[in-house]
Structure formats: C-alpha cells, structure tokens
Amino acid sequence: MSITHFPDLTELVHAPRAFSIKFPLGRTFGQPGRSDLQENIVRDMLDGLSTLSLEEVRKLPYRWKRD
Template sequence: MGLIQRIAEEAGIPTISMGNMADRMERIKPPRALLVKFPRGSMMGEPGNVERQRRIILDALNALKTMKTPGAIQELPYAWKR
C-alpha cells in the first residue's frame, strides 16, 4: 500500500492509510498513516457503530490536511468496545 500511496502523492493526489500494526506502518512508511487500536479487518470500528465510523472518516479527512511530515503516523484515540 505504501508504494501505491507514494506514486499517487507524486501525482499530486494526497493519501492516507489506516492500520493497526505500528511496526509494519513504520517499516512501510506510507506518506501519512493513522493507527487504530482495532482488530484486523475492522479499521473503521465496530460493525453498526455508525457514529464512531463517521468520526473516524472525518478524522482521516482532517489528517489529510493537517499531517505535514512525510511518514507521519498519528494514533487515533478510539478503543475497541467489544
């Protein structure tokens, strides 16, 4: 994913990646990344939790504007509830 993101960024298309494994994100070094404390396959949160999913999407869109350091990883403040 990081390689595809870098190519898109070179073309002027901002990207952001989401993941739950900080060590892998640090190795891959995507242009911008959000770290979530959720199980694999559930990067947007618990099924049916529409309000939290909406907040996570808005956080990701906001991070596209605010994260300026290449390779930055920002941890989102949400925790898995189930």
C-alpha cells in the first residue's frame, strides 16, 4: 500500500495498491495541525488494504486549500 503524487508513474511501475492525492510534495497527509484530515487519509489507506485490487490506483477525494 502506498500513497503517490504521481498516479501515472505509479501505474507504469505496477505498484501493488496505491492511493493518489493532489497535495503539494512534502505535504502528503495535509497541512500541519490538521489531525482530522491526516486521520481521515490514514483511515482511507487502511480501508484500502481490503478494498483495492492488485495494481489499482485510487484517487483520494481531498483537495489542497490555499492559505
């Protein structure tokens, strides 16, 4: 299970299971202090262990909000 900023590349290398997220590099789990968002992302990943098929890359619904 992985999380990626580059879903096209992740599909090319045939990662076993992955989530893609549209956040800036280095901020994969969201803004500092946003523990609610960070927990949701981790929960989605844990749920994905049983719901994603092999070599599936699923987009997470979260979007980065500018300050």
